[in-house]
Amino acid sequence: MADFNFELVSPERLLLSEKVTEVVIPATEGEMTVMANHAPTMTTIKPGVVSVKTADGKTERFVVFGGFADILPTGCTLLAESAVHVDELDRTVLENRIDAVRAELEGAGDEKKTRLEQFVAELTKLGEIVIPA
Amino acid sequence: MPSLKDLKNRIASVKATQKITKAMKMVAAAKLRRAQEAAEAARPYSQRMAAVLANIAQAVGADDSAPALMTGTGKDDTHLLVVCTAERGLCGGFNSQIARHARDHVRKLLAAGKTVKIICVGKKGFDILRREYASLIIDRVDLREVKKIGFENADQIGHKVIALFEKGEFDVCTLFYSEFKSVIAQIPTAQQLIPASAGPVAAEASDASAVYEYEPDAGAILTDLIPRNISVQIFRALLENVAGEMGAKMSAMDNATRNAGDMINKLTLNYNRQRQAQITKELIEIISGAEAL
Numbered sequence: 001m002a003d004f005n006f007e008l009v010s011p012e013r014l015l016l017s018e019k020v021t022e023v024v025i026p027a028t029e030g031e032m033t034v035m036a037n038h039a040p041t042m043t044t045i046k047p048g049v050v051s052v053k054t055a056d057g058k059t060e061r062f063v064v065f066g067g068f069a070d071i072l073p074t075g076c077t078l079l080a081e082s083a084v085h086v087d088e089l090d091r092t093v094l095e096n097r098i099d100a101v102r103a104e105l106e107g108a109g110d111e112k113k114t115r116l117e118q119f120v121a122e123l124t125k126l127g128e129i130v131i132p133a
Numbered sequence: 134m135p136s137l138k139d140l141k142n143r144i145a146s147v148k149a150t151q152k153i154t155k156a157m158k159m160v161a162a163a164k165l166r167r168a169q170e171a172a173e174a175a176r177p178y179s180q181r182m183a184a185v186l187a188n189i190a191q192a193v194g195a196d197d198s199a200p201a202l203m204t205g206t207g208k209d210d211t212h213l214l215v216v217c218t219a220e221r222g223l224c225g226g227f228n229s230q231i232a233r234h235a236r237d238h239v240r241k242l243l244a245a246g247k248t249v250k251i252i253c254v255g256k257k258g259f260d261i262l263r264r265e266y267a268s269l270i271i272d273r274v275d276l277r278e279v280k281k282i283g284f285e286n287a288d289q290i291g292h293k294v295i296a297l298f299e300k301g302e303f304d305v306c307t308l309f310y311s312e313f314k315s316v317i318a319q320i321p322t323a324q325q326l327i328p329a330s331a332g333p334v335a336a337e338a339s340d341a342s343a344v345y346e347y348e349p350d351a352g353a354i355l356t357d358l359i360p361r362n363i364s365v366q367i368f369r370a371l372l373e374n375v376a377g378e379m380g381a382k383m384s385a386m387d388n389a390t391r392n393a394g395d396m397i398n399k400l401t402l403n404y405n406r407q408r409q410a411q412i413t414k415e416l417i418e419i420i421s422g423a424e425a426l
Contacts, residue, residue, distance in 0.1 A: 009181060011284040011368055013174035029348055042189065043348035044357050068354065070185050077181055081361065082284065 002036035003055040005075035008062060010083045015062065019055040023076060025069050026050065034069075034076050041071040047122045049086065050078065061086040063126065065097065066119075098123050137411070140404040144397060151393035157223070158386035165316070165379035171281070172313065172372040179369050186329075186362055192351045200352075202295070202359045205328030206304045211248040213303035214238065215294065215326070217310040217370050218258030219378040220277045225388075227311065227319060227381035228257035234321035235309045239266060250303055254290060254371070282371050284364070291364030298327055310370035311377040317384055319377035324370070326363055 006023050008016040023034045026048025050062045067080035084093075098120055105116050135143070190203070216235045218228045235251075235258070242249050251266060253259035253273040262270060274290055276282065294306055306327040311319040347354055 007177075009178045011175055011178045011287075011365055012171070014177045027348060039346055040344060041346045041348060042185070042351075042354060044354055068185070068358065070181070079178060079181055079185070 004036040004073075006052060007075070007077045008050065008052075008064075008080065008083060009077065010080050015080075015083055015085075016052065016060070018052075020052050021055055022053045023078075024049075024051040025078065026064070027069070034071055037073045038071050038076070040073065042068065043071070044068045045078070045080070047119070047126050049126070050080075050083075063089050065123075094123065094126070134407075137404065137407055140400060140407065144400045144404065147393050147396050147400065151390055151397065154386045154389040154393060158383055158390060161224075161379045161382040161386060165376060165383055168372065168376040168379050169313075172369075172376050175369060175372055179365050182358075182362055182365050186358060188345065189347075189351055189355050189358065192345065192347070200356045200359055202298065202327055202363070203329050203355070206301070208304045209247070211250065211303040211305075212242050213250045213252065213294070213297065213306040213327075215252045215254065215290070215306065215308045215367070216258045216262065217308070217367075217374050218253070218255035218261075219374065220256050220275075221378075222257060223385065224378050224382035225385035227378055228255075229261060230319070231309055231311050231321045232258050232261040234323065235262065236265065238307070238309070238323060239269070252290075252293070255374075276371075282368075282375060284368050287368030287371055288364045290367050291360065294326065294363060294367075295360050303327075308366065308370055310374050313373045313376040313380065316380040319381055324366065326366060329359055329362065 003019045003021050006016065006018060006020040007014065021035065025032055025034060025043070026046055027043040028046050029043075031048075032043075045064060045067045047065045048063075050064055052060045052062070054060065062080075062083050062085055064078070064080040064083045067078065067083075070077045070079070101116055101120050101123070105113060105120070214235055216231065218231050222228065239249050239251070249266075249269050251262060251270045253262060253270060255274075255276060259270070259273050272293065274293075276286060279286055297303060298306070305325065308324045308326050310322060310324075312322045314320055345351075
């Protein structure tokens with residue numbers, strides 16, 4: 001199968017830069033699977049799991065908290081606000097994050113409020129998927 | 134003329150100082166390496182961010198949908214300066230250089246009749262700017278407790294700036310920090326954050342831009358992207374600052390160690406001379422005593 005370059009970057013470091021065959025990205029308007037020769041697309045990302053199938057057949061999963069993806073026929077770059085490998089994710093980290101957003105909710109305006117509420121819902125769902133209670 | 138004992142004490146104390154400065158230099162060298170690695174690790178993100186931003190900015194173009202953070206308010210009456218300095222001293226002219234650069238800027242703006250507001254990041258810059266412009270400082274961010282600067286720290290500052298902008302507290306925002314060129318050269322730099330200037334990257338990326346599909350639409354992505362870009366710029370500035378601070382500290386401490394070495398040499402010479410003089414004096418006393426018998 002054709003492969004392409006995939007890069008997962010967080011502000012602090014480059015998490016992954018590899019040849020992959022397919023990547024599942026939690027885009028804002030629904031999950032999408034990116035394969036080689038995808039049409040050039042730019043999309044924002046909601047909190048969720050990025051699942052990467054590398055060229056040598058391994059599957060790796062990362063949890064991202066928002067960001068955006070830049071997709072070209074020859075490669076895909078995912079700029080995540082913050083990203084961790086699924087194995088390294090800690091329930092407390094997630095909870096702290098949810099609390100932080102809740103705190104922000106208090107003083108937020110209407111439009112921002114809906115956005116933040118959505119964010120909290122997404123994070124909570126994410127927690128349920130990744131870490132069984 | 135200090136006595137032999139005084140000299141001995143002074144040599145001991147200078148030696149102790151030299152040991153401390155030497156240790157500080159080595160600590161700074163180790164930290165510098167780590168800071169450089171952090172700055173390097175953060176580079177891919179900010180580079181891609183700039184490229185993507187330039188791409189979208191071009192797609193949105195002069196459209197009215199471009200967010201205010203990009204186009205600005207159309208005025209430039211009130212300026213916000215974000216001055217990033219180190220938390221600690223003992224690093225040569227590092228902090229005062231940044232502060233001086235900011236001060237010159239403030240003076241120019243005040244002379245032009247603009248209103249100036251200052252946010253200080255880091256204790257040292259606050260200490261310096263407080264002397265002259267205490268009334269202009271509206272906020273300060275303390276990073277003393279932070280061991281390793283993470284993106285969250287920068288993000289907090291970014292959110293503060295954006296919140297102020299949305300309240301209409303300022304029109305133009307400029308970031309002051311020190312660009313890390315090398316261990317001996319740090320250049321105080323001013324960078325405009327709001328309205329965002331795409332800069333030279335835009336021209337470079339423009340010919341490579343393909344026809345993109347946007348999800349949701351370009352305007353929405355841009356609205357999401359620009360606040361993030363501000364945080365990224367601040368993050369980069371903070372990382373450059375840490376690297377610069379450590380570089381400056383290293384060379385300052387290197388100088389201090391060398392000065393202490395020179396001083397020890399001088400003092401030891403002096404000490405030996407006096408010791409010899411004393412021995413000679415004692416000998417003369419013994420001989421003349423024996424002759425008198």
